[in-house]
Amino acid sequence: MSRFVDMLLETARTRGDARGITTGEPADPVRTTWGEVHRRALRMAGALVAGGLAPGGAVAVLAAEPITIAPAVQAVWLSGGSVTMLHQPTPRTDLAEWAEDTVRVLSMIGSELVLLGAPFDQLAPVLEQHGIGHLLLTDLADGEPLAEVVEVGEDQPALLQLTSGSTADPKAVRILHGNLFANLTSMRAASALDVEHDVMVSWLPLFHDMGMVGFLTVPMTIGMELVKVTPVEFLTGPLIWADLISRYGGTITAAPNFAYALLGRRLSGVDEDGKYDLSSLRLALNGAEPIDEKAVAAFTAEGARFGLRAECVFPAYGMAETTLAVSFAPLLSGLRLDSVDADKLESEQLAVPAADGPARSFALLGKPLAGIEARIVSGDGVVRGEREVGEIQLRGEAVTPGYLTVDGPVATQDAEGWLSTGDIGYLAGGEIVICGRQKDVIILAGRNIYPTDIERAAGTVPGVRAGNAVAVRLDAGSRRERFAVVVESKFAGDAGEEKRIRKDVGARVFESVNARPVSVLVLAPGTLPKTPSGKLRRAAAGEQLESSIRAAAS
Template sequence: MSRFVDKLLDTARTRGEHQGITTGEPKEPVRHTWAQVHERALRMAGALVAGGLREQGAVAVLAAEPVAIAPAVQAVWLAGGSVTMLHQPTARTDLAEWAHDTVRVLNMIDSKLVLLGAPFDQLAPLLDEHGIGYLRLDELADGDPLTEVVTVGEDAPALLQLTSGSTADPKAVRITHGNLFSNLTAMVDTAEIDVEVDVMVSWLPLFHDMGMVGFLTVPMTAGIELVKVTPVEFLGGPLIWADLISRYGGTITAAPNFAYALLGRRLSGVDEEGKYDLSSLRLALNGAEPIDEKAVRAFTGEGAKFGLRAECVFPAYGMAEATLAVSFAPLFTGLTLDHVDAEKLEADNVAEPAGADSGRAFAVLGKPLRGIEARIVADSGEVVGERRVGEIQLRGEAVTPGYLTVNGPVATQDADGWLATGDIGYLVDGQIVICGRRKDVIILGGRNIYPTDIERAAQTVDGVRAGNAVAVRIDAGSRRERFAVVVESRLAEDEAAVKVLRKDIGARVFEAVNARPVAVVVLKPGSLPKTPSGKLRRAAAGEQISASVKAAES
């Protein structure tokens, strides 16, 4: 039996009655112990095996409610299968296109079965129309309990995690039982989680690796108290996040940049003293690359009046290819910034220290977790030392052996086991610092300009929606390489206001990076392409804007 499943079983038997999962907030909260989740999972697993699920068979899950997803994914693991959380359609999704993409995903992972739960059970006729087999989660729990767990090895797939790119060209990270056990135990140990005391609070989507692994699989496997709501509850009223931390004594949470900035803004409008108590929070993980200092300051500044300690900010580096977490910053140190000379960084790929009032600033993300090695490799292929900038490569027990793609499996590691991440960064005292993504770096006259510097500058202009500015490469890799800036604004339909915005954004960007965008495009809110997890898609935005810029030049 894999160590991961063995740990699940041990937790259910020894600690299952003590800790559990609370769902249904804020309307109908209900708590189930992990033992109750396991009991339901056994019945569901029995039904899956009786229904013919083969060992290491791939099962897709399409549901939103954590109370239904938790026992379902555990059931798949107990039955010896692998789990894939499907990307969920939204109100603006073309359902015919979504169904076509979903069929491609199912074929890619070789799955004939979708476990369907609320609110997506209404899509059953659409699945029937496209020949997609499914079982309803509310019916699956009526099976006879599994009497003997299906044994699989450490190399068997446990999670086929869809990447955050276009679902029309899908790719899944193959996370094995060994990968999962290594990473989740390293996270629990490094974060010094006390399973008797800690309470995890999360609204992150379960089709994303941070939500699925970090805030469902980890607490369910280790036996940690969890309060779980859906992104719909958070986006419908962001202050529910602070409310849940207050009422349940939350000690651990996580979110991307935009959510911390949003919560900070909402807290700024709360005048009632003692409305929230955030003093219990000890770890507020931020794994976005790069971490936005302004978002962090907004969160800690406004949270302070409700007892929030700035040192609870917990910068991290993570990616699905390493199961989830690569590195954690030292506990209780808050956000540490490394200030470097911009010219040396851009021209020489050297992160030379600079004063806090000058140069570029990047978050320090800590040392690699137990079982993971990191190195920096220059374009020449040479492994370079500290403060030399290059591609981050990883090796270790948590690193995936490969992807599944529509064209078949693809290995991720070289002959020595190293994974090329595509992230550009450097090491400081053994700690990882990320500058950006290799594919996004803009090269002008031998200078490496990071798009995040451009985007942050654009977002300082009044009228630009926070978190909705993208710098895109045009004619990438050619002598004519340039860049454009695309922003969202509520002023997009006001011609006079747009003219002022373009001028101000161009000037602010020039001040920041000493280069002017070839174009500044202002779009209505909701126009920029984003991944299912909410991240801006630079490549997709670049394709759209590049075509329009070239058309205007011709």
């Protein structure tokens, strides 16, 4: 039996009714113990096995409510299967295209079964039209409890985690039971989780690895209190996040950088200083996208009015290819920055501590978790030393063995077990520092310019929507390599304001990186493509807007 499933069963047996999950906020909150979740899972698992689910079978889940998803995914694991959380259609989604993409995903992962829960149970006719097998989660609830858990090995897949790329070219990370147990236990130790006193609060989507692994699987497996709402509740009213932390005494939360920036802005509009109580928060994990020091400073400054301690900011580095987490900053150390000489970074790929002259600051992301090794490698495969910049490679128990793609399985590791992350960075005192993505680095006259520097500079211009600026490479890899900047603004369409924004963005970017964009596009809010987790997609933006960018540059 896998150690992960053993831990699930042990938690249900010894403390299943001590802790649980609260869902339904803000309209109809309901608390369900993990013991109740487990008993529901056993009935669902019984129905799945009776219905013919074979050991190792791949099962896709499409549902919105966390209290529906939790027993469903546990049921699949108890039945010996693997779980894939499908990307959810939105009101703007073309359902015919979505169904075709879903057929492609199911074929890729080898699944013939989708478990449907509200509100997506309404999609049953669409699935039937495309020959997609499905069961309603409500129909599984009355099954006979599974008499004996189906045994699975450490090398069997537990999660087939879809990546955030285009659904037309899908890819799933094969997260094994052994990977999941290794990363779960190392995260638990590094964050000093206290099952008796810690309370997790989250709105993260469960089709994203941070939400699924970090803020459902972890608390369900070790038996920790969780308050869970959907992303819709957060995006509809971001202050619900602060409200839930206040009312439930939340101690741990997590989100990408943009969400902390958004919450900070909303808190700034709250006139009553005592309206929220954020003093209970000890870990506010910041990961999944580059950490912006100004956004963090704004969040902690506004949060301080409500008892937030700046040291609770918890920078982290992770990816689905390592199950979830790679490194955590030291507990209660807050955001720590490493300031390096900009010229040496760009021209020599060295992260020399800044003295005089232009500097770049990056977040220190902590040392690798137990069981994970990290090294930096140059473009020609030479292992680099301390503060030498190159591609980050990782190795260890949590590193997954490969992907499933439409063209078949693809390994993630080389012959020695190293995973090439595609992230450019360096090690400083053993801690990981990320400079940017290898595919996004802009090379101008031998200088490596990181798009985050350009985007942050553009974001300081009045009228540019915070977190909605993208640097796009043009003629990548050629002698004519250039870049453009695309921003969103509520002033899009106003010729005078657009002209001002283009001029100011060009000036701010030049001040920051000593290079000027060949063009600046100003678009309406909601135009830039994003991943399902809310991160901007630079490559997709470049592809979609290439003709407009080149027209503006000519």
